[in-house]
Amino acid sequence: QVQLVQSGAEVKKPGASVKVSCKASGYTFTGYYMHWVRQAPGQGLEWMGRINPNSGGTNYAQKFQGRVTMTRDTSISTAYMELSRLRSDDTAVYYCARDHPVAGTSLFDYWGQGTLVTVSS
């Protein structure tokens, strides 16, 4: 069965960077895009970007351009999301989510359990 298992909670100081991992199993890792979505406390879902695990190609939301880097290691079926120059409003739960392509659209069919990143001085 498809599983996405994320790394544990992190506490960071403002200005630091955080790198969250997402280990995939139960399917061919390189066959599906991987997205990253975050959710600030009490707020809605916010798409950050996605990576093509096969090519390494990325597409980031404009809001995060220049601060986010998505990478992958195909040898261990793991995707990574690194966010730099952290601010207090980056405090959120970060999710990885597998892309499920349907003709003319895309959606998220499997999600990781989420990783809480807390930014505090």
Added chain:
Amino acid sequence: SYVLTQPPSVSVAPGQTARITCGGNNIGSKSVHWYQQKPGQAPVLVVYDDSDRPSGIPERFSGSNSGNTATLTISRVEAGDEADYYCQVWDSSSDHQVFGGGTKLTVL
């Protein structure tokens, strides 16, 4: 960028029908997907491509999409349906994903 608008909250009595809307410019030309999120849990896909259900999702969940409004309909609402619901589309012009702001469904 493309914007999706949802009502912040919807309330319904058990056994009744809940309708949650998602507004967007000519959203009827896009495929809309809906997610259910319960407190402390990751979202779960409940309707995709406007009106299709993933396996394991009850038939009580259905969707429609036309003009400037997509709608998630939950029939015979149960206490366990109380959750936040999000609509989502893929904006082909930017190749970006877009979420609505979310709707909290309260079962009275």
